[in-house]
Amino acid sequence: MIHKRSAILLIGVLLCAFVTPKLSAQPVIFEQPLSPRIANYNIDVRLDVEKKLLFGKERLTWKNVSPDVIDELQFHLYLNGFRNNQSTFMQESGGSHRNFKMDEDGWGFIKVDKIMLDSGVDLTGRIEFIHPDDDNEFDKTVFRLSLPESIPPGGSIRLDIDFTAKLPQPPFARTGAKDEYFFVGQWFPKIGVYIDGEWNCHQFHRNSEFFADFGMYNVRMTVPEDNIVGATGIEVEVTNNGDGTATHFYHAEDVHDFAWTTSPEFVEVTGSAQDVDIRVLMQPDHVNQGERYLEAAQVGVEYFQNWYGDYPFPNLTVVDPRRKASGSGGMEYPTLITAGTSYRMPDGIRLPEMVIIHEFGHNYWYHLVASNEFEEPWLDEGINSYSENKIMAAEYGLNGDMLDIFGIKLNDTHFQRASYIGRPDLDPIVKKAWEYYSNGSYAVNNYPRPALVLLTLENYLGQETMDRLMRTYFERWKFKHPKTQDFIDVANEVAGQKLDWFFDQALFTNYVLDYSVDRVITKKIKKDKGYDFTLSVEHALEEDSTENEIPEQDTVSNDSASEETTIDSLKEEDEPEMYYSLVKIRRLGEFQFPVEIKVVFENGDIVKEKWDGRDYWKKLEYIKPTKLAYATVDPDEKILLDVKFHNNSKTVETNTIGVNKLAIRWMFWMQFLMDQPEFLNLFSGLSLRL
Amino acid sequence: MIVKSIINGFKQVRRNMRIVYIFYLFNLLFGVLLMLPFRAPVSKMIGNTLWGEQLAGRFDFNFLLEFLAYSKDALPAISAFLTTVPIVYLLLSLFLSGGAFSIFVTGETFQPVRFWGDSARYFGRFIRLGLFTIPVFLAFILLPPLLVKGIQRLIWGSDPYQNILYWGGWLKVILRYSGFYLSVMIFDYARIYVVENDESKMLLALKTGFLFVFKNLLRTGGLMLLIIVAGIIVLIIYNLIADVLTLPNALVIIFLFLVQQLYMFFRMLLRVTLYAGEVSLFQNSDAEEILLASGEKA
Ligand SMILES: [Zn+2]
Numbered sequence: 001m002i003h004k005r006s007a008i009l010l011i012g013v014l015l016c017a018f019v020t021p022k023l024s025a026q027p028v029i030f031e032q033p034l035s036p037r038i039a040n041y042n043i044d045v046r047l048d049v050e051k052k053l054l055f056g057k058e059r060l061t062w063k064n065v066s067p068d069v070i071d072e073l074q075f076h077l078y079l080n081g082f083r084n085n086q087s088t089f090m091q092e093s094g095g096s097h098r099n100f101k102m103d104e105d106g107w108g109f110i111k112v113d114k115i116m117l118d119s120g121v122d123l124t125g126r127i128e129f130i131h132p133d134d135d136n137e138f139d140k141t142v143f144r145l146s147l148p149e150s151i152p153p154g155g156s157i158r159l160d161i162d163f164t165a166k167l168p169q170p171p172f173a174r175t176g177a178k179d180e181y182f183f184v185g186q187w188f189p190k191i192g193v194y195i196d197g198e199w200n201c202h203q204f205h206r207n208s209e210f211f212a213d214f215g216m217y218n219v220r221m222t223v224p225e226d227n228i229v230g231a232t233g234i235e236v237e238v239t240n241n242g243d244g245t246a247t248h249f250y251h252a253e254d255v256h257d258f259a260w261t262t263s264p265e266f267v268e269v270t271g272s273a274q275d276v277d278i279r280v281l282m283q284p285d286h287v288n289q290g291e292r293y294l295e296a297a298q299v300g301v302e303y304f305q306n307w308y309g310d311y312p313f314p315n316l317t318v319v320d321p322r323r324k325a326s327g328s329g330g331m332e333y334p335t336l337i338t339a340g341t342s343y344r345m346p347d348g349i350r351l352p353e354m355v356i357i358h359e360f361g362h363n364y365w366y367h368l369v370a371s372n373e374f375e376e377p378w379l380d381e382g383i384n385s386y387s388e389n390k391i392m393a394a395e396y397g398l399n400g401d402m403l404d405i406f407g408i409k410l411n412d413t414h415f416q417r418a419s420y421i422g423r424p425d426l427d428p429i430v431k432k433a434w435e436y437y438s439n440g441s442y443a444v445n446n447y448p449r450p451a452l453v454l455l456t457l458e459n460y461l462g463q464e465t466m467d468r469l470m471r472t473y474f475e476r477w478k479f480k481h482p483k484t485q486d487f488i489d490v491a492n493e494v495a496g497q498k499l500d501w502f503f504d505q506a507l508f509t510n511y512v513l514d515y516s517v518d519r520v521i522t523k524k525i526k527k528d529k530g531y532d533f534t535l536s537v538e539h540a541l542e543e544d545s546t547e548n549e550i551p552e553q554d555t556v557s558n559d560s561a562s563e564e565t566t567i568d569s570l571k572e573e574d575e576p577e578m579y580y581s582l583v584k585i586r587r588l589g590e591f592q593f594p595v596e597i598k599v600v601f602e603n604g605d606i607v608k609e610k611w612d613g614r615d616y617w618k619k620l621e622y623i624k625p626t627k628l629a630y631a632t633v634d635p636d637e638k639i640l641l642d643v644k645f646h647n648n649s650k651t652v653e654t655n656t657i658g659v660n661k662l663a664i665r666w667m668f669w670m671q672f673l674m675d676q677p678e679f680l681n682l683f684s685g686l687s688l689r690l
Numbered sequence: 691m692i693v694k695s696i697i698n699g700f701k702q703v704r705r706n707m708r709i710v711y712i713f714y715l716f717n718l719l720f721g722v723l724l725m726l727p728f729r730a731p732v733s734k735m736i737g738n739t740l741w742g743e744q745l746a747g748r749f750d751f752n753f754l755l756e757f758l759a760y761s762k763d764a765l766p767a768i769s770a771f772l773t774t775v776p777i778v779y780l781l782l783s784l785f786l787s788g789g790a791f792s793i794f795v796t797g798e799t800f801q802p803v804r805f806w807g808d809s810a811r812y813f814g815r816f817i818r819l820g821l822f823t824i825p826v827f828l829a830f831i832l833l834p835p836l837l838v839k840g841i842q843r844l845i846w847g848s849d850p851y852q853n854i855l856y857w858g859g860w861l862k863v864i865l866r867y868s869g870f871y872l873s874v875m876i877f878d879y880a881r882i883y884v885v886e887n888d889e890s891k892m893l894l895a896l897k898t899g900f901l902f903v904f905k906n907l908l909r910t911g912g913l914m915l916l917i918i919v920a921g922i923i924v925l926i927i928y929n930l931i932a933d934v935l936t937l938p939n940a941l942v943i944i945f946l947f948l949v950q951q952l953y954m955f956f957r958m959l960l961r962v963t964l965y966a967g968e969v970s971l972f973q974n975s976d977a978e979e980i981l982l983a984s985g986e987k988a
Contacts, residue, residue, distance in 0.1 A: 179849070284851065285851035285852040285853050286852070323849070323851065323852050324849065342852055342856075343851075343852035343853050343855070343856040344853075344856055407933075409751075410751055414751050414752070414755065417752070417755060418755045418759075421755065421756065421759045422759055630740060632740060644756060644760065645741075645752050645756065646735055646736055646739055646741055646752075646753070646756045646760075647739070648739075649739045649740035649741070650738055650739060651738055651739060651740060651742065651743070654737050654738055654742070655736075655737060655738065655739065655740075655742030655743045656733065656737060656742065657742070657743060657746040657938065657940055657943065658736060658741060658742045658743055658744060658745030658746040658938070659729065659732050659733045659736060659737055659742055659745075660746075660943060661745060661746045661938075661943050661946075662728075662729075662732055662745055662753075663725050663728065663729040663732065664725075664943065664946065664947045664950065665749075666724075666725055666728050666729075667721045667722065667724065667725035667950075668721070668950040668953075668954070670720075670721050670724035670725065671717050671718065671720070671721035671950075671954050672954070672957075673776075674717065674720060674721070674724075674775075674776050674779045674780075675717060675954070675957055675958075675961070676921075676957075677776070678867065678870045678871075
């Protein structure tokens with residue numbers, strides 16, 4: 001691998017194996033390929049700004065690295081998801097994606113005009129639309145191409161494809177056009193992945209992202225000469241065509257997608273982080289947030305490189321979507337991400353920072369570690385949401401890392417838990433992206449829930465082991481297509497223990513995790529009077545006689561003297577009063593997880609116990625010369641998957657002080673708002689545009 | 691003139707502090723009413739937990755998340771109270787204003803019979819007046835933002851940059867506030883006119899209030915602004931004090947409660963002072979001439 005910054009100096013101009021007549025030269029970024037480079041594209045595309053059309057000529061060189069003889073190819077035509085209201089995408093989404101909609105006549109499409117072998121044999125007539133995921137014959141997002149000659153193992157094929165595409169308006173589900181602004185993603189005929197003996201080429205769904213093989217891209221984009229272009233890879237040259245247009249030539253290696261953007265309005269902000277050049281393309285009305293974008297990108301690059309491993313590419317481009325084009329915001333492509341903000345976004349609302357760190361994170365968990373986002377979306381979004389949470393906390397502090405405004409301090413974890421506890425049990429995490437119970441279930445099970453699963457695992461294994469786990473997973477699976485089991489295997493190996501019991505529950509079931517302190521009782525032990533005493537606790541208690549056996553202690557206790565105390569020892573008049581204390585912990589959910597229990601007594605004694613959490617409940621009993629004060633399960637709130645923190649503790653005495661504080665604060669606000677209803681005006685007014 | 695009105699008003703209020711007490715006590719009573727459906731589920735959820743102690747200190751958003759997620763049964767009751775109690779409070783304030791204006795207009799000292807009697811006496815008329823004022827109120831609240839939007843469209847088209855929308859948003863807030871307070875002033879002076887003249891034609895009263903406010907806009911607006919600014923200053927002082935009262939200690943919480951109630955008492959004092967000041971301003975201006983000029987009175 002060439003070191004990144006020097007790579008951009010284009011150390012060599014070589015004759016390429018995948019040349020078209022127009023593309024005779026290309027730079028080299030990496031001396032040795034980092035990936036298998038299976039799907040390689042040379043594309044010439046011309047943009048019709050007025051009609052929002054793309055006219056493309058694509059040369060695809062595809063290598064058969066499988067042991068099978070291949071006699072058909074399968075392709076994605078993602079833009080056909082926006083072709084009409086009968087496509088699977090539109091049927092599933094009802095025309096709405098992340099609350100954005102297309103204009104009435106904003107439909108997009110892609111049409112393969114011609115597809116030929118490089119020998120000149122026309123295969124256009126062999127195109128057959130298929131719908132592997134459903135029976136929707138109107139869906140034209142996948143086609144099959146039977147080949148006149150099969151491709152042997154180790155062989156390759158070159159196809160020349162002419163296509164016309166129209167971009168949805170305004171940008172919708174990541175891609176599209178709004179007046180002078182274009183964000184062009186999922187825009188060209190793209191070959192599926194041949195894996196495990198078959199084509200993996202799913203239709204475009206509302207809740208799915210993408211899956212593709214690595215390769216090399218040489219893309220020439222012809223746009224109005226005043227336009228600024230940003231794209232995957234590095235810009236090699238810009239040629240002014242003398243007709244009001246210019247052609248921007250971009251080259252990328254070891255990537256599995258190519259997206260680009262263009263607008264005459266972009267304002268560039270540049271900088272770097274470690275060995276990565278960063279270019280931010282801001283909208284004019286957000287230009288004073290350019291530095292903010294840049295700093296967030298720098299944070300992302302530095303944390304990811306320090307924590308997980310090398311980002312091998314020389315550059316990163318961050319795109320700020322145009323107003324009224326937010327449908328293209330918050331998305332990731334290789335070396336190119338999109339963010340989003342609004343004018344004068346307060347510094348304390350770290351939404352742009354979170355989005356940029358998150359989208360850059362995808363360059364690790366979707367791009368470099370190229371899992372299948374159709375079939376196991378959590379491997380990308382979930383692991384990335386975990387990384388995002390960690391970096392937000394590390395960079396912006398544990399108190400208000402996401403929101404720190406008007407005294408309100410909220411962390412990413414708060415947002416993730418808020419989303420998770422509302423719908424914790426609709427589906428298992430591991431599922432095909434379009435097979436979740438609902439859109440909300442897809443969202444919960446691929447963003448906050450897996451993040452909380454990994455944070456819980458981190459607290460269980462310890463920071464150092466978890467860091468090693470993540471680094472090992474990244475290093476082992478970069479430029480490959482891992483599956484969930486591969487992640488589990490790495491976890492088991494690095495942790496040095498079988499964690500299947502955890503992953504089976506956390507990833508493959510809808511089990512809810514909820515431990516609670518159900519009962520706390522403390523009573524003075526009555527001294528027995530009369531003959532013939534060899535007294536035990538059973539006699540001493542008047543009530544709860546069925547619940548007072550001293551449990552077998554599989555526990556760690558710092559107060560081992562207490563458990564076997566009998567009343568015999570209390571017979572002396574000057575002995576202190578003794579108290580019997582009972583704590584009952586319950587497992588309220590199906591998820592079994594080992595828990596720590598902390599029992600605190602009025603004299604300050606603390607007993608720490610451990611419970612494997614498997615049974616339905618656990619009883620703890622103590623005889624001490626002091627009353628029980630309270631008991632808590634998971635006292636440090638390490639088990640972030642626990643859906644109820646509030647039932648993790650129980651006090652013997654009722655605690656009204658906090659309740660009263662909340663009540664008087666609430667009452668004051670009510671008194672204030674009743675008398676000042678116009679105060680609400682401020683919020684309604686500000687929320688209009690902030 | 692404004693300062694004179696305020697001073698006159700304040701002198702009147704000092705002689706009639708019981709009006710302030712009445713306003714405050716009702717505010718407190720309704721606050722308690724709104725607090726009860728909130729406190730019960732909170733107590734049920736955390737009353738016997740460590741959170742019940744910890745939340746006496748700084749607020750923990752995990753509580754809010756879990757309260758919203760797991761106290762869903764309580765939310766309908768809370769929202770039912772939130773929608774009905776403030777309306778009753780509004781009507782009650784309207785009721786009490788009759789007695790307050792009556793005492794200030796006559797310049798007498800507080801007599802319970804007079805206060806409550808006149809509260810009842812003017813209530814029906816004030817309700818009618820209130821209903822007539824609603825269109826004025828809506829016009830003042832809704833039209834200016836539409837105007838801003840229209841001007842934006844005229845100058846910058848249908849797709850302005852976000853900075854235009856942002857500052858336009860602030861302009862809308864300012865205009866809506868101004869519209870709100872203008873409506874309040876019109877309603878206040880119309881009520882004063884009703885009390886002073888024992889007027890039963892509410893449309894005439896509304897018109898008088900309207901004309902009076904606009905013909906004396908500097909004075910009427912200035913008086914209102916002074917009271918608003920005083921309110922904001924007291925609110926800032928309250929917040930500064932409340933911000934340091936975070937210790938999870940019963941005495942601190944009691945002190946916070948007292949500070950809160952002191953603040954609310956100040957608000958009531960300001961409101962009653964505003965009433966008295968407005969009466970003073972009205973009585974010292976030529977309201978009669980305004981009406982004569984408008985041909986309503988001969
Ligand atoms: Zn994401």
